[in-house]
Amino acid sequence: MKNILVATDFSPEAHHAFEVAVQLAQLTGGQLTLLHVLEDADEPGGAFSTVGGPVSGHSIDQIFTIKLMEATKRRMHALEAEAAEWAPGVPVQDVVEVARVGEGILTAIERYGADLVVVGARGHGAMEHFFVSSTTERLIRLAPCPVLTVKHPQPAFKVQNIVFPSDFSAEAAGALDGLRQVLAAFPDATLHLLHVAAGAGGHVAQQQMQDFAQQHQLAHCLTAEIDANRTSVGIEEYARRVAADVVVIPTHVRSGLSHFLGTSIAETVATHAFPPVLTYHLAG
Missing domain, CATH: 3.40.50.620 (HUPs)
Known part of the structure; x- marks a missing residue:
């Protein structure tokens, strides 16, 4: 970058x-x-x-x-x-x-x-x-x-907390190349692996997120899950909670949609108090 x-x-x-x-x-x-x-x-x-x-x-x-x-x-x-x-x-x-x-x-x-x-x-x-x-x-x-x-003024922009929302399915591995580029640019930042549970049956085990981090050798990493009625609302709430500097969202090339989040980037960025959002294409 x-x-x-x-x-x-x-x-x-x-x-x-x-x-x-x-x-x-x-x-x-x-x-x-x-x-x-x-x-x-x-x-x-x-x-x-x-x-x-x-x-x-x-x-x-x-x-x-x-x-x-x-x-x-x-x-x-x-x-x-x-x-x-x-x-x-x-x-x-x-x-x-x-x-x-x-x-x-x-x-x-x-x-x-x-x-x-x-x-x-x-x-x-x-x-x-x-x-x-x-x-x-x-x-x-x-x-x-x-x-x-x-979206908002950033007069002292420092990347200390990066939020990566995902469903941590097998397809999530396609996002790793782009995520690693972000982490390489900000090696001292803390990575927050986030799952938003929207509705019954939407929960992902903490162990699954920890296994994802270990399997892909993600350092300086925390895992979290949050309940919300909409994915974008859950991401915004968690981003505010941890004072996120960047939210990273991989997308499909053709649709511009995030498979992980089940939502468009427009919906996500349009939330009121969102930090900068970095999007990139999934590998393959």
């Missing part, structure tokens, strides 16, 4: 994501690509970089795009200066893509070789669910790298 892409629309929520991305780059010795996507109806697949790339043509729409690009560059450069103040020595480049938002982010991931994308999630009501399902949910499903969704 050393080549970090952070997508911004200059909203407060995007700035929360920016804060986390800068701090992660500093913690991991990584570099940061700051991305803004300008939606352009005439050229949805076009791409521009703030380090160059002329705009051809002289239509009013194109002139408007040029002016908007110039204003965007100024805002991006201000964020670069902010990053330099917070984390001197962290390499930062700023990029503007002219495309639809989802396609622009996916294009930038490939073009700049990102191994982590950081995005902001908005609000805590119906509109947030729309935002998550329409943009972040699609990104989670299609991005070839992990996606970290940040």
Whole structure:
């Protein structure tokens, strides 16, 4: 997680994501690509970089795009200066893509070789669910790298407690490669293996979770089970209880759903007081 892409629309929520991305780059010795996507109806697949790339043509729409690009560059450069103040020595480049938002982010991931994308999630009501399902949910499903969704301010982001909710079935082993990458980035963090028992018959034996930890040689590990009427509610309650810094949720590539949790990432992220959520694709 050393080549970090952070997508911004200059909203407060995007700035929360920016804060986390800068701090992660500093913690991991990584570099940061700051991305803004300008939606352009005439050229949805076009791409521009703030380090160059002329705009051809002289239509009013194109002139408007040029002016908007110039204003965007100024805002991006201000964020670069902010990053330099917070984390001197962290390499930062700023990029503007002219495309639809989802396609622009996916294009930038490939073009700049990102191994982590950081995005902001908005609000805590119906509109947030729309935002998550329409943009972040699609990104989670299609991005070839992990996606970290940040909802709240994180001015002093330190990863000391990582929550990994699962059903600890045989399929859970497919999540281990991604989980180990997270643990390698934060070797001193405590890993919380969590099972949420939603309804009768949903309990998993503590011994099963302990065996899972031993079998896969997971160090600094605690196990817990919590009862809740919904999986997302149980995760949120436990995350608050242990002051979780990150919740890690593996997903299926095609659906963006977590088999373990029986829920969409949108539902999980949409809970009111959630810490950053890291999603990645299950192996295989």
